[in-house]
Amino acid sequence: MTLATALKTGDLTQLPSRRDEDWRWTDLRGLIRQVPPASPAFDGEVEAGPFDALADDSILFVNGRQRHAATQGAGETIALRFVSTGEGGGHAASYAIVVEPDTTLVLLESHEGKAGGYLSDVTLDIAVGEGARVERIVLVEDDAEAVNVVTAEVDLAPGATFNQTVLTSGARRQRIETRVNHPGAHAQVRLDGAYLLDGQRHADQTTIVTHGGVDGVTSQLTKGMATDQARGVFQGRIVVAPGADQTDARMGHHALILSDKAEIDAKPELLIFADDVSCAHGNTIGALDEDALFYAEQRGIPELEAKAMLTQAFVGEVIERIEHEGAREIAAAWVAARLGRIG
Amino acid sequence: MAAVKETIDTVASLEKYEHGFTTEIDQEFAPKGLSEDIVRFISAKKDEPEWMLEWRLEAYRRWLELEEPTWAKVDYPKIDYQDTYYYAAPKKKDGPKSLDEVDPELLAVYEKLGIPLKEQAVLAGVEGAPRYAVDAVFDSVSVVTTFKKELAQAGVIFCSMSEAIREHPELVRQYLGSVVPTSDNYFACLNSAVFSDGSFVYVPPGVRCPMELSTYFRINAKDSGQFERTLIIADKGAYVSYLEGCTAPMRDENQLHAAVVELVLLDDAEIKYSTVQNWYPGDPETGKGGIYNFVTKRADCRGDRSKVSWTQVETGSAITWKYPSCVLRGEGSSGEFYSIAVTNGHQQADTGTKMIHLGANTKSRIVAKGISAGKSTSTYRGLVSAHPKAKGARNFTQCDSLLIGKTCAAHTVPYIEARNGQSVFEHEATTTRLSDDQLFYCQQRGLSQEEAVALLVNGFVKDVLQQLPMEFAVEAQKLVAISLEGSVG
Numbered sequence: 001m002t003l004a005t006a007l008k009t010g011d012l013t014q015l016p017s018r019r020d021e022d023w024r025w026t027d028l029r030g031l032i033r034q035v036p037p038a039s040p041a042f043d044g045e046v047e048a049g050p051f052d053a054l055a056d057d058s059i060l061f062v063n064g065r066q067r068h069a070a071t072q073g074a075g076e077t078i079a080l081r082f083v084s085t086g087e088g089g090g091h092a093a094s095y096a097i098v099v100e101p102d103t104t105l106v107l108l109e110s111h112e113g114k115a116g117g118y119l120s121d122v123t124l125d126i127a128v129g130e131g132a133r134v135e136r137i138v139l140v141e142d143d144a145e146a147v148n149v150v151t152a153e154v155d156l157a158p159g160a161t162f163n164q165t166v167l168t169s170g171a172r173r174q175r176i177e178t179r180v181n182h183p184g185a186h187a188q189v190r191l192d193g194a195y196l197l198d199g200q201r202h203a204d205q206t207t208i209v210t211h212g213g214v215d216g217v218t219s220q221l222t223k224g225m226a227t228d229q230a231r232g233v234f235q236g237r238i239v240v241a242p243g244a245d246q247t248d249a250r251m252g253h254h255a256l257i258l259s260d261k262a263e264i265d266a267k268p269e270l271l272i273f274a275d276d277v278s279c280a281h282g283n284t285i286g287a288l289d290e291d292a293l294f295y296a297e298q299r300g301i302p303e304l305e306a307k308a309m310l311t312q313a314f315v316g317e318v319i320e321r322i323e324h325e326g327a328r329e330i331a332a333a334w335v336a337a338r339l340g341r342i343g
Numbered sequence: 344m345a346a347v348k349e350t351i352d353t354v355a356s357l358e359k360y361e362h363g364f365t366t367e368i369d370q371e372f373a374p375k376g377l378s379e380d381i382v383r384f385i386s387a388k389k390d391e392p393e394w395m396l397e398w399r400l401e402a403y404r405r406w407l408e409l410e411e412p413t414w415a416k417v418d419y420p421k422i423d424y425q426d427t428y429y430y431a432a433p434k435k436k437d438g439p440k441s442l443d444e445v446d447p448e449l450l451a452v453y454e455k456l457g458i459p460l461k462e463q464a465v466l467a468g469v470e471g472a473p474r475y476a477v478d479a480v481f482d483s484v485s486v487v488t489t490f491k492k493e494l495a496q497a498g499v500i501f502c503s504m505s506e507a508i509r510e511h512p513e514l515v516r517q518y519l520g521s522v523v524p525t526s527d528n529y530f531a532c533l534n535s536a537v538f539s540d541g542s543f544v545y546v547p548p549g550v551r552c553p554m555e556l557s558t559y560f561r562i563n564a565k566d567s568g569q570f571e572r573t574l575i576i577a578d579k580g581a582y583v584s585y586l587e588g589c590t591a592p593m594r595d596e597n598q599l600h601a602a603v604v605e606l607v608l609l610d611d612a613e614i615k616y617s618t619v620q621n622w623y624p625g626d627p628e629t630g631k632g633g634i635y636n637f638v639t640k641r642a643d644c645r646g647d648r649s650k651v652s653w654t655q656v657e658t659g660s661a662i663t664w665k666y667p668s669c670v671l672r673g674e675g676s677s678g679e680f681y682s683i684a685v686t687n688g689h690q691q692a693d694t695g696t697k698m699i700h701l702g703a704n705t706k707s708r709i710v711a712k713g714i715s716a717g718k719s720t721s722t723y724r725g726l727v728s729a730h731p732k733a734k735g736a737r738n739f740t741q742c743d744s745l746l747i748g749k750t751c752a753a754h755t756v757p758y759i760e761a762r763n764g765q766s767v768f769e770h771e772a773t774t775t776r777l778s779d780d781q782l783f784y785c786q787q788r789g790l791s792q793e794e795a796v797a798l799l800v801n802g803f804v805k806d807v808l809q810q811l812p813m814e815f816a817v818e819a820q821k822l823v824a825i826s827l828e829g830s831v832g
Contacts, residue, residue, distance in 0.1 A: 257764040266759040275746035279774040286767035
């Protein structure tokens with residue numbers, strides 16, 4: 001039951017709804033009244049992507065169709081772009097990435113939506129070989145009327161490292177889901193995220209990490225902000241299978257609500273079937289610290305600017321955990337620009 | 344010497360589920376199964392007015408349309424709802440019910456369970472010891488309620504639900520089903536159709552109930568279910584503390600217990616509700632038998648500044664499905680939930696709470712401790728939500744799980760929904776096992792492994808035990824140790 005199947009078959013009942021426990025806060029069936037026609041092919045010029053300057057090569061999808069593929073051995077920094085031209089319609093794309101053992105990949109993924117409503121579904125399969133190292137940065141900038149579902153299935157081999165940061169500004173409905181099959185065996189996972197939402201935007205960051213073997217580490221930090229009538233959703237699930245001892249998993253989700261009509265929903269789950277583990281999660285939702293705000297205003301900083309400044313510092317913790325320097329700078333600039341616009 | 348004796352007693356009681364005995368008592372049953380006729384039968388047995396029967400029948404019709412919930416992390420074979428007795432009661436003689444006329448065999452049961460039903464017996468205890476009034480529910484009926492006169496002098500009504508329907512119909516009609524509507528959920532709906540007895544409490548404005556109230560539930564009859572209904576109303580400025588205990592015989596068949604508890608709090612009222620649930624958990628080796636405990640408990644803080652506190656120690660039952668909740672409607676009202684859930688053998692517990700913040704400046708606190716051992720599963724499932732009008736809402740949640748052994752499981756499934764910009768929600772959860780270092784330290788100082796585990800576990804659950812009334816706390820501490828017996832090594 002996915003958006004992709006509904007787009008393909010035209011069958012609305014294939015859309016996940018509030019009755020599906022994992023989709024209770026991201027209702028697609030209630031929103032999409034009819035399946036739109038397939039998005040038209042687009043041959044025109046596509047503007048440069050946000051990460052082009054950093055990448056050795058790029059892979060480009062436009063309206064669900066692949067336009068450009070990376071050359072073999074092009075380098076270890078690849079831009080992966082999904083562009084929706086915004087002429088209405090629906091499209092789905094899927095792509096598989098295999099990372100050879102003991103290699104490094106920096107995957108700079110962007111979802112770029114031009115103005116206009118569209119339905120987009122992207123499925124990624126990422127297999128990370130033994131001892132390989134992947135950092136995936138996902139920057140999602142959809143149109144306010146768009147519906148976008150991005151699902152990544154990540155398979156890790158022993159000793160692999162997978163680090164991810166998702167940055168999103170939301171859409172009409174948007175879900176960025178990451179499922180990680182964690183073998184333990186000294187593999188390491190970092191799954192971070194940040195969302196900055198205004199207007200009537202909605203963003204759902206869902207993660208499922210399944211620890212299947214001993215000695216695995218997972219660290220998660222998601223921070224977000226919702227103002228106006230926006231809605232932020234965080235669902236994090238950590239599963240520790242029987243026998244996956246010495247698992248060390250931590251998850252944190254912290255969010256700010258800056259208006260009385262915004263909403264944040266969170267479900268941090270731990271499903272533990274092994275006893276020798278150390279798992280924890282923390283979740284906080286609240287307003288900006290009044291004292292800090294007062295302090296800033298007292299020193300002559302206007303209220304809106306002070307709010308943006310404090311929010312930037314709040315989200316900054318996620319940005320600082322990005323290892324790739326260039327990507328970190330772009331992410332920081334994105335946060336600043338986004339907050340400037342919201343303020 | 345006293346200490347030695349206590350140790351011997353504790354060790355002796357560690358042997359098995361000590362409340363697992365059955366009592367041969369002359370009982371009458373409704374025919375097996377569930378139909379409109381059975382609902383009419385129960386209502387007639389209780390001499391109920393027409394409106395009550397209509398209420399039940401409507402609930403029954405709604406129940407037929409509902410589906411059994413499957414979202415909880417519990418796994419049990421499909422229940423045949425036609426294979427249970429919905430009404431079982433000890434045969435009683437005619438005439439007014441006083442303690443002298445209660446079947447001596449029944450009294451013996453409660454004596455064996457350590458429940459004081461004789462008012463003198465309570466009074467004869469240690470001087471200054473707290474007294475508590477008891478409503479004893481045996482299968483489908485309340486057999487006796489103590490201290491009624493003394494409570495009546497303070498204006499407090501404490502009686503069985505059947506009596507309340509007869510004596511105080513205006514209160515029952517006003518409040519019954521107003522917190523948990525008949526069709527709230529599958530099990531609550533079933534309860535509404537066939538509920539047999541339970542306690543009714545009304546504390547008038549400004550009255551602080553002079554003693555602790557308690558109800559003791561006992562399932563005795565084979566193949567029967569217990570469906571009690573409790574309604575507590577604390578009027579403006581009233582206070583009451585209520586305790587609830589439950590046990591059942593050891594049997595190979597599963598028995599159903601589907602209760603509904605409704606609490607109503609008006610302005611400035613306070614209710615403290617404590618439960619020690621020790622239904623038969625089933626055979627620890629095979630998982631055979633045990634009680635299916637499907638309970639709906641909810642408090643409605645209608646009044647401003649009202650306060651409700653749920654404390655539960657869940658050690659029994661094969662399956663537990665229970666989420667005592669607080670609807671915080673009144674401005675400045677507050678809700679608390681303290682829980683210890685211990686599972687061992689093949690037990691499965693899916694329990695937690697809902698804190699629904701509707702009013703401004705409402706506060707809630709959740710402290711849940713889960714301990715799983717053997718082949719058991721323990722899940723904390725909770726919801727904290729703040730509606731747009733609940734400005735200044737505040738919640739703190741802490742859930743910790745402790746795992747003992749390789750074959751058990753512990754899950755944490757919290758839902759948090761914040762819908763305004765002026766509330767603060769904090770949630771933290773941890774899952775760990777008993778620390779080897781701490782165990783080693785205790786054993787090195789001469790404690791046996793079992794004692795060391797009991798000591799560490801008691802430290803783990805201390806925050807919750809402290810919330811229980813004194814005499815329950817001691818009992819609960821022992822119960823936690825007993826439930827974990829045989830879980831190490």
